[in-house]
Amino acid sequence: MDDIAKSSTSLIRQLLASGLGRREIQNIAADLGTDKYVKEFNSFAHYTTMMFSQISGADSLRDTVGGIVSNRSTIRELQLDCVPNKSTLSYANAHRDYRFFERVFAGTLEKIKRETAPFALRHPFAFDNPMLSLDSSVITLCYSLFDWAKYRTAKGGVKIHVLLDNSHYLPQVVGFSNAKEHDINFARTLALPKGTIVIMDRGYFDFSLLFKWTRENIYFVTRIKSNTEFVVVKQAEVPPAPDSPYREDLPRDRHGPNRQKKPFTVVRDQLIELSSRRGRSRCPVTLRLVTAEDPDTGEEYRFLTNIISKRMSCHVVAAIYRERWSIETFFKTIKQNMVIKTFLGTSENAVRIQIFVALTAMLLIALLKHRAAVDWNFSNLLHLIRINLFSYFNIHDWANRPHCEKPPPEANPPPENPVTRANSLF
Secondary structure (H helix, E strand, O other), X not given: OXXXXXXXXXXXXXXXXXXXXXXXXXXXXXXXXXXXXXXXXXXXHHHHHHHHHHHHOOOOHHHHHHHHHOOHHHHHHOOOOOOOOHHHHHHHHHHOOOXXXXXXXXXXXXXXXXXXXXXXOOOOOOOOOOEEEEEEEXXXXXXXXXXXXXXXXXXXXXXXXXXXXXXXXXXXXXXXXXXXXXXXXXXXXXXXXXXXXXXXXXXXXXXXXXXXXXXXXXXXXXXXXOOOOEEEEEEEOOXXXXXOOOOXXXXXXXXXXXXXXXXXXXXXXEEEEEOOHHHHHHOOOOEEEEEEEOOOOOOEEXXXXXXXXXXXXXXXXXXXXXXXXXXXXXXXXXXXXXXXXOOXXXXXXXXXXXXXXXXXXXXXXXXXXXXXXXXXXXXXXXXXXXXXXXXXXXXXXXXXXXXXXXXXXXOOOOOOOOOOOOOOXX
């Protein structure tokens, strides 16, 4: 590691510095009043302590507090004015308003968006409409400890709802609900701009929602339920399949594993109207049904959309739905790498705090991955960060040359003007 530039601060402090600054975090705390009557363990200290828990992989109060007090440099690098004990951290998780951590996450997200904006990250299709993926994932909890989150007879659960932007794979909206609550309730609260294309699974198949979005010029691509009654209004001719449904200038590093699969084989392109009494009354519009076959498995899929213009090929409609896999990758990344399977508190407030901190830590690591010249795997990068948390290397030089190789010709310039690749942040 002798060839890597040294730094006066540790990797973890440099990583935290890439997010919101101390003054910005303190302003959020002052705005929400989360430091009112607090003597020592203020909101900033709470934030850095929880971030240390996530980035280091400490999954309990004992590991988190023990990891801080075992090394004096940890206290200095986390900029802590006091060392919290387990009861103090537990009390703060239960009583400090989770909205403080939600605001910090939102501020970090906006900062990353501003940084990536000059590089014009965009989704892989030729049209300019914003494309968003909507889905949810359940985090199971022990019902005897988390009695506020009853899910099944002997199991608790909290559901995370995410609206993901397919241009840079960053979450646009994050919400929570009890695991028993239906997904459609969250979808109804979304305020989306005109022209947006929403990709979603059958959990969001609701006649009233589809009609509402159609009237508001919001487009959707989903799968139709097998028991949906409809009549075919027009049978359109299926044009020859293009070489690729993606735009011609799509960089090779945007051809991820999912896009390297054989494209769907479209067998039917139809305009339909819902024929059931409920369907006619709640969604009285003409919709488009694209039936396609997976060439690898032979399984048939039926995609429902309100994009009926001929300018949007049926082959592109099928390819759009396949992009929904990006949100599955997002949930897989956070569940496999961040500390959200065990919690540092049993209250609903503590659970929400830990999830927002996990999302914030995930953003900072994704930003480091985005800046690096090396094409990191997210899990590998996080693992090596955890090993080198208190190493005093320049974090960007270290990320560019993890094995002390000579700088590659295309290595990144200094962090203030990073070169980024047009690929996923995760």
